[in-house]
Amino acid sequence: MSGFDLSAILKDPAYVGMLLHGVEMTFVIFAGSWLLAMTLAITLLSIRFSPFRLGEYFVSAYVSYHRNVPTLVQLMLWYFGIFTLMPDGLTSWLSAHNAETIFAIVGLGLCQAAYFSEDLRSGLRSVSSGQMEAAKALGHGYLSAMRFVILPQGVRNALPPIINHSVSLFKNSSLAIIIGAPELTHAVKEIENLSFRTFEIYVIGTVLYLFFSLLIMGAGAYLSLRADPVQRARA
Amino acid sequence: MITDIITIIQDYWLLLLIGQYPNGPLGGLVNTLILSALSISLAFPISILFALARLSKWRLLRWPVTALVYVTRGVPLLMLVLWSYFLVPLLTGADVPSFLTMLTTLVIYQGAFLSEVVRGGILTLGHGQMEAAKALGHSYLGAMRFIILPQALYNMIPSIISTFVSTIKDTTIGYVINVPDLTFAASQVNNQLLTQPFQVFLILALVYYVICWSLTQVANVIERRITRRRAGVARAAAATLAPSKILSEQP
Numbered sequence: 001m002s003g004f005d006l007s008a009i010l011k012d013p014a015y016v017g018m019l020l021h022g023v024e025m026t027f028v029i030f031a032g033s034w035l036l037a038m039t040l041a042i043t044l045l046s047i048r049f050s051p052f053r054l055g056e057y058f059v060s061a062y063v064s065y066h067r068n069v070p071t072l073v074q075l076m077l078w079y080f081g082i083f084t085l086m087p088d089g090l091t092s093w094l095s096a097h098n099a100e101t102i103f104a105i106v107g108l109g110l111c112q113a114a115y116f117s118e119d120l121r122s123g124l125r126s127v128s129s130g131q132m133e134a135a136k137a138l139g140h141g142y143l144s145a146m147r148f149v150i151l152p153q154g155v156r157n158a159l160p161p162i163i164n165h166s167v168s169l170f171k172n173s174s175l176a177i178i179i180g181a182p183e184l185t186h187a188v189k190e191i192e193n194l195s196f197r198t199f200e201i202y203v204i205g206t207v208l209y210l211f212f213s214l215l216i217m218g219a220g221a222y223l224s225l226r227a228d229p230v231q232r233a234r235a
Numbered sequence: 236m237i238t239d240i241i242t243i244i245q246d247y248w249l250l251l252l253i254g255q256y257p258n259g260p261l262g263g264l265v266n267t268l269i270l271s272a273l274s275i276s277l278a279f280p281i282s283i284l285f286a287l288a289r290l291s292k293w294r295l296l297r298w299p300v301t302a303l304v305y306v307t308r309g310v311p312l313l314m315l316v317l318w319s320y321f322l323v324p325l326l327t328g329a330d331v332p333s334f335l336t337m338l339t340t341l342v343i344y345q346g347a348f349l350s351e352v353v354r355g356g357i358l359t360l361g362h363g364q365m366e367a368a369k370a371l372g373h374s375y376l377g378a379m380r381f382i383i384l385p386q387a388l389y390n391m392i393p394s395i396i397s398t399f400v401s402t403i404k405d406t407t408i409g410y411v412i413n414v415p416d417l418t419f420a421a422s423q424v425n426n427q428l429l430t431q432p433f434q435v436f437l438i439l440a441l442v443y444y445v446i447c448w449s450l451t452q453v454a455n456v457i458e459r460r461i462t463r464r465r466a467g468v469a470r471a472a473a474a475t476l477a478p479s480k481i482l483s484e485q486p
Contacts, residue, residue, distance in 0.1 A: 068447035069440045070404035073418065077440050080425070081433035167309075174311035178411060185313055198321050206310050206318070213309035 006200050015191050022187025023208060029104050029173045029183055034166060036109030041116035048121065059117070066114035072175050075107040079179035104176035104183070108169060115165045123158025124150065156227045163220030167213050174209075184208060239434045247424045251442070254415050260332075262415030264442065270334065270416060271403045274341035278349055278402075279395070281342065285350030287379065290357060300350075307347035312408050316340050320412045337409040345402050352394045356387035390461065396454035400447045407443075417442065 009015045044062065047055040066074070083091065083103065094102060127150050135145035174185040188205035192198050225231050244251075254262020261269075288300040307315070319340040324331045360383060368378035388395075407418045421439040425432050 064448060065440075065444060068400070068444045068451060070407040070418075070443055072407040072410065073436065073440050073443055076418075076422075077433070077436040081436040085433050171309075171311040174313040175408070177313065185311065185317075188314075189317075202314070202318055202321065206306075206314055209311055209314055210306060210309040214305075217309075 022184035026184040032105035033109035037112035040113035044117040063114040078107040079103045100181040104181040119161040124154035263420040267416040277342045278345040281346035282349030286353035304347045333414045356391040393454045393458035
């Protein structure tokens with residue numbers, strides 16, 4: 001094998017196609033699980049803030065499980081375990097519709113929801129209780145005080161950890177390789193097997209991951225800046 | 236279902252605990268814990284060096300370490316594991332066991348993450364500590380060694396335990412390069428049974444849960460204790476300055 005040569009991979013349309021497909025599927029998994037996680041996180045938070053005690057226990061058990069069990073094991077339990085317990089009709093439908101990707105989205109999304117809901121909760125808790133009292137004194141009802149006073153501040157406080165956890169979610173999408181989802185790491189491994197250019201393909205894969213991670217971090221930093229009226233007025 | 240789980244545990248507990256040992260390499264839960272403990276104890280001194288380098292006034296020291304930390308934090312651990320799997324044997328020219336490959340990766344990865352924790356701990360102490368130490372005649376390193384680091388690291392104990400928990404969780408990624416750990420043992424059990432994958436992986440999840448949850452609880456207890464101690468120190472200091480104000484606050 002000759003020396004370091006990126007063009008051996010980048011000039012081969014077949015390899016480039018595999019890489020692009022990998023990036024695409026990584027983003028499908030990332031976007032799908034992000035949306036699932038955020039929806040679930042808001043649902044969990046609503047249950048937690050509701051007056052039922054049982055809901056509170058359920059949510060803390062949910063969060064505790066998903067934070068204390070490795071994500072890889074959670075994915076294994078979904079794909080190798082729960083998948084086999086499903087009724088036949090559902091199993092064959094899932095198999096026909098890229099079950100690996102679907103389970104990666106479900107597994108990562110359910111896991112990430114625990115982190116997102118904690119981020120949102122601590123963001124909301126950091127809004128001082130005086131804000132609610134002041135809003136009520138100004139004639140706001142509970143819902144309208146939430147809508148105009150508490151939530152805007154709470155969500156803004158929650159942005160930095162949510163951005164951090166979004167980057168981890170993006171990186172964790174690589175774990176989907178163990179259940180065989182065709183994402184970026186999968187494409188990298190496949191190209192490695194075909195081309196034997198291990199060093200080059202790892203450089204390309206690493207640069208791609210780093211590029212998108214930094215992009216998400218940058219977009220998040222921009223968003224936090226935009227969401228802060230003080231910073232925005234200064235800019 | 237529950238009887239299945241109990242039967243699996245009765246039949247395979249030794250394999251899950253120590254792997255093939257003594258007829259093969261040490262594995263299972265014990266190996267997972269050894270790998271995590273080694274990783275964190277090697278990553279710890281490295282993280283202090285990284286943090287000091289990132290806070291250093293010399294660019295030659297600051298920039299490469301900052302770049303390393305950013306790369307490590309921006310790339311999936313799985314990618315770094317694959318890198319080590321490929322590079323470590325190439326650099327050492329020897330056949331390296333997967334345990335060592337995983338250990339190398341985890342030390343660098345957790346070192347980078349812990350260095351942010353240590354850096355945060357040092358930064359929250361404020362400039363006054365360093366200035367006071369220097370005024371007392373300490374050099375930079377002496378001040379770090381005797382004044383700054385002991386306080387910063389004490390405050391960071393809960394975060395360090397959390398990093399230990401994430402290290403335990405991260406060891407599972409060694410599965411892709413066949414590190415004989417708990418996850419590997421569970422998949423071996425699954426391959427032998429074939430019929431009860433859900434039960435096997437549920438046991439796996441529960442074992443990790445029990446360990447990580449207990450450690451998280453320890454971190455919480457220590458965090459509360461540190462907060463209380465800090466509050467106590469602050470109250471005592473305030474009491475000597477303004478005793479009347481403190482008295483009026485008591486119920």
